[in-house]
Amino acid sequence: MLRIVHYINQFFAGLGGEEKADLKPDVRSGPVGPGRLLQSLLQGKGEVVATLICGDTYFAEQPEESCRRLADLLFTLKADLILAGPAFASGRYGFACGEVARMALQELKIPAVAAIHHENPGAQAATAGAYIVPCGSSAASMKEALPSLLALGIKLAGGSAVSPDVDGYLPRGIRKNVTAELPAAVRAVNMLLAKIAGHPFTSEIPLPQFDRVPPAPPIPHSREATIALVTESGLVPAGNPDRIESSRASHFARYSIDGLQAFTPGKFESVHGGYSTDLANADPNRLVPLDVARRLEKAGRIARLYDYYFTTVGNGTSVQKAQAFAREIASEMRRSGVQAAILTAT
């Protein structure tokens, strides 16, 4: 009987939301939350013997310590297979699932798979060291995500050969030697003929898809620069006048800080739905450092702070949206003579 250990976060364990996101790694016997569905899909082929649970913030803030504790917990469980998630588009959860799968496979040599949305940075971070099956962006796709997570896991645990093409996981960048039927010259010419004829063909050397941005040139000195404050932490004036969504934000806003020496609790608040905002609301300068930036401006270390700060919520917000926000923000910056930005992220 295949012994499966399942990794989930505090939310899917039913322990709580953001207020419980700092929970330390813990273990429960048997399936919990989505693990119950996994168990029913197994139909006697295995058993979810235990569930590992960790708070998303706890994990993201100390990934190495978390992995160590989880590895200790795994030690006595004699798992044949580790499954993590699905994490969907959740940033911290995706990071945790990817890291847990990587740790299990690389350090404990136990087959492991995580299900993460392909755009989730956690998936990209882990692909080289772990098996990641892509899934939808929200828990609405749970029923589709679990079977593919399980199918690859069972295959790996059984020692079968797997490949990204057949099994659907994100390519890990590993090159395997195979014997081709035709010599390279013939394959290359065939490919070229197909290309000329407008027929489909597949390159044998996929180009890397890193979206690297050439760094912007530095400013000569901040003593001579106008600098703008930007945030994805969801800091808005109390009452959220522009109704920025707490997740999947559809827009950003800019608010005047002209004459403001600091953000006052009660007058500004965070509407971000992806972390516990109590500490930030007690002192919003913890999200956007207006108080100290003003002091540096007075001291001449910054020539001028731009009169507005830009804000949105980076919680399940698509890459495409975030790019569009930033392009619009950049064009206002250029129009207004802003030379550099300080962007705070939660």
Add this chain to the structure above:
Amino acid sequence: MAKELEREGIPTALLCNIVPIALTVGANRVVPTRGIQYPTGDPSLPREQEEAWRERLLLTALEALETPVDGPTVFPPDSSRLE
């Protein structure tokens, strides 16, 4: 967003906690912070020390903005030369 601002020619210091993600995604000027819920704070400190920490972060960010980089680079706030 940090990448896109840089693409548009605005040097951008990204203050965030999950540094491996910032580097994987390709942010060019990264300043590591102490917690997800408070990028420019540290609630474990008394107020005065917290503000000193915030100042250190900001000075590191300014240093990052003044430094030429050729790819994703981390500017640790604890070891930077501060004025």
